[in-house]
Amino acid sequence: MVYNFNSGPSILPGEVFEQASRAILDFNNTGLSILEIGHRTPLFQEVMDEAIASVKELMALDKEHEVLFLHGGASTQFFQIPMNLLNENETAVYLDCGTWGTKAIKEAKLFGQVAIVASSKDKNYTYIPKGYILPAGAKYFHYTTNNTIEGTQMHGIPETNIPLVADMSSDILSRVMVFNRFDLIYAGAQKNIGAAGVNLVIVKKDILGKVDRKLPSMMDYRQHIEAGSMLNTPPVFAVYLCMLTLRWLKKSGGVAAIEKINDEKAGLLYKTLDELPVFRPTVVPEDRSKMNAVFVIDDPALEKEFQAICKQEGIVGIKGHRSVGGFRASLYNALPLSSVQVLVDLMKDFANKKG
Amino acid sequence: MVYNFNSGPSILPGEVFEQASRAILDFNNTGLSILEIGHRTPLFQEVMDEAIASVKELMALDKEHEVLFLHGGASTQFFQIPMNLLNENETAVYLDCGTWGTKAIKEAKLFGQVAIVASSKDKNYTYIPKGYILPAGAKYFHYTTNNTIEGTQMHGIPETNIPLVADMSSDILSRVMVFNRFDLIYAGAQKNIGAAGVNLVIVKKDILGKVDRKLPSMMDYRQHIEAGSMLNTPPVFAVYLCMLTLRWLKKSGGVAAIEKINDEKAGLLYKTLDELPVFRPTVVPEDRSKMNAVFVIDDPALEKEFQAICKQEGIVGIKGHRSVGGFRASLYNALPLSSVQVLVDLMKDFANKKG
Numbered sequence: 103m104v105y106n107f108n109s110g111p112s113i114l115p116g117e118v119f120e121q122a123s124r125a126i127l128d129f130n131n132t133g134l135s136i137l138e139i140g141h142r143t144p145l146f147q148e149v150m151d152e153a154i155a156s157v158k159e160l161m162a163l164d165k166e167h168e169v170l171f172l173h174g175g176a177s178t179q180f181f182q183i184p185m186n187l188l189n190e191n192e193t194a195v196y197l198d199c200g201t202w203g204t205k206a207i208k209e210a211k212l213f214g215q216v217a218i219v220a221s222s223k224d225k226n227y228t229y230i231p232k233g234y235i236l237p238a239g240a241k242y243f244h245y246t247t248n249n250t251i252e253g254t255q256m257h258g259i260p261e262t263n264i265p266l267v268a269d270m271s272s273d274i275l276s277r278v279m280v281f282n283r284f285d286l287i288y289a290g291a292q293k294n295i296g297a298a299g300v301n302l303v304i305v306k307k308d309i310l311g312k313v314d315r316k317l318p319s320m321m322d323y324r325q326h327i328e329a330g331s332m333l334n335t336p337p338v339f340a341v342y343l344c345m346l347t348l349r350w351l352k353k354s355g356g357v358a359a360i361e362k363i364n365d366e367k368a369g370l371l372y373k374t375l376d377e378l379p380v381f382r383p384t385v386v387p388e389d390r391s392k393m394n395a396v397f398v399i400d401d402p403a404l405e406k407e408f409q410a411i412c413k414q415e416g417i418v419g420i421k422g423h424r425s426v427g428g429f430r431a432s433l434y435n436a437l438p439l440s441s442v443q444v445l446v447d448l449m450k451d452f453a454n455k456k457g
Numbered sequence: 458m459v460y461n462f463n464s465g466p467s468i469l470p471g472e473v474f475e476q477a478s479r480a481i482l483d484f485n486n487t488g489l490s491i492l493e494i495g496h497r498t499p500l501f502q503e504v505m506d507e508a509i510a511s512v513k514e515l516m517a518l519d520k521e522h523e524v525l526f527l528h529g530g531a532s533t534q535f536f537q538i539p540m541n542l543l544n545e546n547e548t549a550v551y552l553d554c555g556t557w558g559t560k561a562i563k564e565a566k567l568f569g570q571v572a573i574v575a576s577s578k579d580k581n582y583t584y585i586p587k588g589y590i591l592p593a594g595a596k597y598f599h600y601t602t603n604n605t606i607e608g609t610q611m612h613g614i615p616e617t618n619i620p621l622v623a624d625m626s627s628d629i630l631s632r633v634m635v636f637n638r639f640d641l642i643y644a645g646a647q648k649n650i651g652a653a654g655v656n657l658v659i660v661k662k663d664i665l666g667k668v669d670r671k672l673p674s675m676m677d678y679r680q681h682i683e684a685g686s687m688l689n690t691p692p693v694f695a696v697y698l699c700m701l702t703l704r705w706l707k708k709s710g711g712v713a714a715i716e717k718i719n720d721e722k723a724g725l726l727y728k729t730l731d732e733l734p735v736f737r738p739t740v741v742p743e744d745r746s747k748m749n750a751v752f753v754i755d756d757p758a759l760e761k762e763f764q765a766i767c768k769q770e771g772i773v774g775i776k777g778h779r780s781v782g783g784f785r786a787s788l789y790n791a792l793p794l795s796s797v798q799v800l801v802d803l804m805k806d807f808a809n810k811k812g
Contacts, residue, residue: 119490175528212673
């Protein structure tokens with residue numbers, strides 16, 4: 103038995119694996135593989151339509167919000183967003199609360215002015231900055247809802263009267279949010295939506311078309327919207343996996359239902375971490391991520407020992423990011439509570455023996 | 458039985474479908490799906506390494522040529538190439554010989570000057586322009602080796618002393634070429650390399666780093682090279698499919714061996730088209746593509762009838778592109794000669810009855 107705590111690419115529902123495996127041999131009884139069907143066929147159009155409709159339904163999006171499945175990951179959006187939204191002499195406001203936000207800031211600077219409204223770099227991004235005032239007149243405000251590497255998560259939504267842009271790669275669809283409050287949401291699929299190789303972008307059309315520069319066709323959200331998210335050959339199989347995963351989520355009761363399970367999973371793990379002195383969570387309690395729990399074992403010998411035990415017991419992907427060290431347990435939607443229970447039992451057993 | 462003549466996404470080898478289907482349930486006996494393994498693991502590094510090494514081997518590339526698997530398709534390269542190679546005041550030379558080249562020209566104009574050295578637009582791109590003289594001093598020369606939509610193919614390689622850039626999306630690895638003569642080659646995977654969602658880029662490092670503009674990280678070939686084609690999360694499964702397909706091609710004897718079969722397939726089909734007056738190939742004989750055979754039936758009633766017969770007999774994807782009409786039979790590497798034989802027999806039978 104393997105318990106997959108990978109941070110992304112990461113676990114998907116078992117039934118998605120089974121359906122995808124079958125569709126590679128025979129898609130919908132066509133005698134064709136999903137990998138060899140034309141993207142301009144009704145066969146694939148249905149897949150794309152269902153994927154888009156599922157996103158709209160699960161996130162309760164209003165009609166102003168367009169849904170796109172684009173090539174690439176969040177890293178492409180880091181520059182595509184300012185390219186579409188920010189003129190050279192205009193200012194975008196960014197919150198600096200982790201590795202990915204830092205990368206987004208670097209790319210935005212190529213296209214216009216960037217104001218960093220607050221940062222948690224002083225404490226290795228182990229908390230979410232609070233109490234800052236968003237400047238008026240800026241073009242948009244960008245933040246990362248969940249920091250995959252550092253294990254922090256902003257539990258509310260910032261109040262702002264400028265367009266709100268969020269990288270939701272690692273916590274999208276994991277909790278109920280008023281998604282309509284955002285003007286642009288993006289998320290690499292490889293956590294809660296599907297597998298690597300496609301990026302979900304949700305954008306309000308009225309923020310587009312306001313920059314002076316000419317955009318390459320493939321970088322222009324408006325062209326993608328007009329083409330129904332098929333401006334060029336889309337990543338067919340990656341979109342199909344999203345469709346299956348979204349279908350599973352709907353069947354499982356939607357975002358509110360999965361949030362309840364996610365709360366249980368995170369609650370169980372953090373409670374254990376707080377109870378056992380050998381483990382030390384690195385993030386301040388109020389900003390802890392329910393998707394990525396980061397913790398360390400201060401004694402290097404014990405750290406190695408626990409790593410070895412995890413490996414032996416089939417616990418996979420629990421090593422912390424190289425920039426943080428220690429451990430990280432990712433608790434995405436598809437990870438069952440039972441896997442967290444296995445990890446927690448192992449931790450208790452370890453603490454008993456070593457504590 | 459289904460005979461898949463799709464123009465892309467298109468048929469892949471049966472054993473690739475089988476291996477991919479299994480890997481989605483259990484990859485290399487890890488108990489994990491290929492869709493849920495981390496991209497920074499030795500598991501995936503081996504996949505990427507083999508895919509890159511196979512390209513180098515199959516194309517006999519020298520050490521100056523770097524191999525990248527990037528997000529997106531050829532449409533992304535249409536702008537990424539001039540972005541990396543062309544300053545605003547510099548000129549790039551393009552050959553205008555089909556729909557895709559036209560799109561590439563449009564994107565290049567956003568970054569610098571474009572000189573169109575020759576065009577076959579006057580005859581709906583049914584031939585490859587010849588006899589033009591490449592201007593000296595231009596930054597690079599760009600052409601499309603095979604025009605998927607119009608069914609033309611340039612059988613030689615243009616002589617030039619400026620960097621040579623080619624879109625090989627629809628005929629890469631189908632025939633022996635001196636690939637080292639190119640400075641940049643790109644190809645969407647969804648014909649001869651794998652499935653949609655990844656793009657092969659082969660680039661000589663010494664043509665890079667010569668533009669004034671600052672490049673977004675994800676658009677900078679040099680950063681991708683430095684990162685070993687893993688600057689961000691790669692499209693894991695799409696790269697895995699490329700690796701499997703390339704492995705199959707090596708096992709099948711490599712490019713020279715597949716070229717022999719491709720010659721047979723195209724020879725058989727064009728011979729039949731030339732023999733049967735009811736079918737009319739649209740491309741001049743010397744420029745016909747061995748990958749995409751385009752033909753029409755001038756009588757609309759007969760055209761519909763033949764479409765219906767194809768459908769009935771399991772011949773899939775043979776409808777011509779909407780901009781050309783008629784029929785298009787795509788004969789990519791994975792399409793067996795036996796499928797062409799089925800089509801040819803059907804054509805003869807149809808001609809006998811209707812001619």
